[in-house]
Amino acid sequence: MIPLMTIKQFFNDLRRQKLRSALTMFGIFWGTCSIVLLFAFGQGITESQIKAQRGLGDNIAIIWPGVTSKEFRGLPTGRRIRFTEDDARLIRSKSTTLKGISPEYRGWNVNLRYKKQNTLRSVSGVWPEFTDLRNVIPAVGSRFINQRDMDEKRRVIFLGNKLAEDLFEQEEAIGESILFNGTPFTVIGVMKEKKQNSSYNGRDNRNAFIPSTTFKAMFSRRYVNVMIIQAHPTASMEATKNEVYEIMGERYKFDPSDKEAFSIWDTTKGIAFLKTFFMAFQYFLFGIGVATLITGGIGVSNIMNVVLEERTKEIGIKMALGAKKQMILLQFVLETLLITAVGGILGFVFAHALIQVFPYFELEEFIGTPRINMLGSIMVVVVLGLVGLASGYFPARRAANLQPVQALKLF
């Protein structure tokens, strides 16, 4: 009965005090909306950055040749250490923590030609494992280099998706023949589009890949440019790197603790850093969110105070007519909760709607897809509810503690 009166009165109030109610609700609406959006975009950016970082490959390290810096068993410093494909095989057979390895030969300024389209690109000679190591995934209807390509030194080529577009534009590339420095190669695959924000030799989407055996035969190279290693998910990259130093140190006679004999770029460190960074970023957003909520809460409680001053007379009248303290309290608390709930729900719905239409703005490339964080949203609702409750309760209690005559006169 009383709650019903309250709801009725709430809508009466809305009509009577359009501006005030609108402002209160807008405060809550804005608070909820901005916090939900803040979390959603924070999550989106984090996910897209980590995904982009993974575009280079999961849990991998890149090894470059180097020069020894420590004397070892009577051998001087300054010896060049380079690798061959055999070294990669040796590491694969001896390491216990390795999941995958591929050497990578690199040829720059290779002339690629299809009909009249002509371009100079970097081409890598790699093993079939390369596809998994570096997340160079074939698009639907195409494949990566396989063992038979390797064994038969086939003239087959796998193209980055942008490179394929450059050469073939709208035409189908798979199965077509292109000229590779004048030699015909068959296109076996095109890379599925991916996000990549780091590289050691340009983005994969404009590179081309051929079997390492074919590369070696064409360019007569002895040494590979880099090796890519992937640690087993259960092992740490640190252990795998140490094993590689041990195995290579034994083979080329250098001190395994000589980290300059070759250099390793451990990408897992970057991901770990990124994760820490975005964790901090999320905490930061969380802090802003809490501050926004507190500001909103103070706003609501201020407005409730003003309302209360305005309505002290009404409270006086009701008390004179026999309203008990609890009834007065209940009315104000319900009213604040209603304002908070309506504002909060509207803010929530609006934020959801924005996120639904967001893809049409085509900004995902830069800031990722915003994602509603359910836990965060529930937290917002709970905090808002508490703020609403507190800001309704305390001023109302102050009013209900007055003698009726004081409440009547205060007006």
Added chain:
Amino acid sequence: MIKMKQVVKKYTTGKVEFTALKGIDLHIRKGELSAVMGPSGSGKSTLMNIIGCLDVPSSGAYTLEGRDVGQLTSNDLAEIRNKKIGFVFQAFNLLPYATAYENVEIPLLFAGAKAKQRKERVMELLSRVGLADKVANRPTEMSGGEMQRVAIARALANEPDVILADEPTGNLDSQSGGEIVKLFHELWESGKTIIIITHDSNIAGTAERIIKLKDGMIESNGTRPQ
């Protein structure tokens, strides 16, 4: 019915202390129609508020129907205001956003009456004060006399024994005021105890008894109008 012994009421505003009532001894019997008169600041309204349980004395004893008001909790007082006392104010004190019907309904809601009962009672009360056709009007759509009649209907909602009126005609023209006074007389004839604060000696003249206040004290008590 109403007994007061050495009732004192002090107000403190900042550092200034003001004594509105300086020891009131008063006895009002059931069914009496009393008028309270006195110059501004003599303590009439303060006395009325204490009788109506809208305020509590600073010292002294006030018993209403044998119950010591000083011993009651705020919920007990609310109950008394709801059921035992009907208060009519000079400024009407209607809820501005509520219709005549809703205003009269409020004390019934607080008393926990059922919907059907409430409806019957509200309609009965509004026709008794002659406003059966203004049920859905809000205070802004009514004249002063009509508003005061709504307020009287509201004061009667829970059949209180005592009706307190603080200058009920103060904001009304003489014709409307006359109608209101007539209403009070009808109520008195039906057996209610009625106390009216007034400046108007014509109104006071119709009362059984006149209580005159001056400077927070009773100057004369129970004199019949001359």
